[in-house]
Amino acid sequence: MGVLERKLRQKEEVRNSILTAAWSIIQTEGWQALSIRKIADAIEYSVPVIYNHFESKEAIMLEFVKEGFRQLRDHIQAQLSEEDRSCQQLEIAGKAYWQFAFANQATYQLMFGMGLPPCERARQVPEIQSFSTMLVSLIQKVIDHSNQPDTNAFLKFHTFWSILHGLVSIQMINRSATPDELSELVLEDAIYGFIKALVV
């Protein structure tokens, strides 16, 4: 008598179809073009059904923000080595961050500012915490080869993240969508500067 289970499974399926439909719209037309009616058309349900699964359009987009932070964390972590505690790890992390941003531009733009009112975000996205923690402990390792994050490591993490996000943003705003030679140089320059200031 798994009728309830089946219903839950069906509900989950609809939820997923909403997310995949929304995602395909964002990818093909950009997050500005995402609309509830377009999603409803794509999943072949009426509009109010979507509101049985998500509180609002923003809640749907927040789902991708969360996914984005998880993926970003995993993408960076995948390229780091557990043993190596040298500052080259920071270079790897920085370049991985950069690479993720331009390989997933729609996601990255959704993650940062565009489309969502700024201050609500952090509170609604605990994934940011998880992402932050990873980078903090990476820096901690580089600083003093320990695993106990202190205030200084947090401060340095904040600086590091800011530099990376700034590089990506300015690149996306100012030049074309795909990074060129010069910007790669700028990236290396900035990371190098950060490391230099860190280890001395």
Add this chain to the structure above:
Amino acid sequence: MGVLERKLRQKEEVRNSILTAAWSIIQTEGWQALSIRKIADAIEYSVPVIYNHFESKEAIMLEFVKEGFRQLRDHIQAQLSEEDRSCQQLEIAGKAYWQFAFANQATYQLMFGMGLPPCERARQVPEIQSFSTMLVSLIQKVIDHSNQPDTNAFLKFHTFWSILHGLVSIQMINRSATPDELSELVLEDAIYGFIKALVV
């Protein structure tokens, strides 16, 4: 027979009233809440009149982006000294940038990404050029005490701007709207790191 002049003057007045109305809406309700009808209500004209002065709502917002870059440039330049060519000038510039961003949050958010599709921007805002030029020549001065900008200075400018914008963005997204003690530390840390990498 200054009837034509009077008409031009009146047209200019309406244009200005549109901008001031739009600006007051942005300041009180945020740029998300700006709408053509609200502007029309405020200036006591019908909606299509606005389209005789601006091509679109985005064109109106772009006007504030331009103003923003002009003001940012002037704000920084006002705090620099012509004679001093030490790297402390960079610290001053960096802190002035930071201060401007949080003293003019609506403007800053309008200038960077939020609300406008990214890639069109740079082409439509020549003021970015002017702002960039100022910072490039500042860095050139610090590097080799000359006034001839070279590729290296441009690269360093890009890095510097990225760091600053990153700091502001992460602060606005992650923490509260007003910067706290820790973030001031991060700011100094980042600027210090940049200068250190620059002069050595």
Add this chain to the structure above:
DNA sequence: TTACAAAAAATAACACTGTTAACTTACAGG
């Protein structure tokens, strides 16, 4: 002063948006 052309402004519409109240249909349990 009146007639007329041209410029200015207003109305009203189009095609959308997010969101929700009210109604209908489908379906499982008694």
Add this chain to the structure above:
DNA sequence: CCTGTAAGTTAACAGTGTTATTTTTTGTAA
């Protein structure tokens, strides 16, 4: 088979940017 609940629908509300059409105003020449 009937009934109550839950799922899904239609239709509406209150907006949005933008524009075609119509009206009003205004300056000029007869």
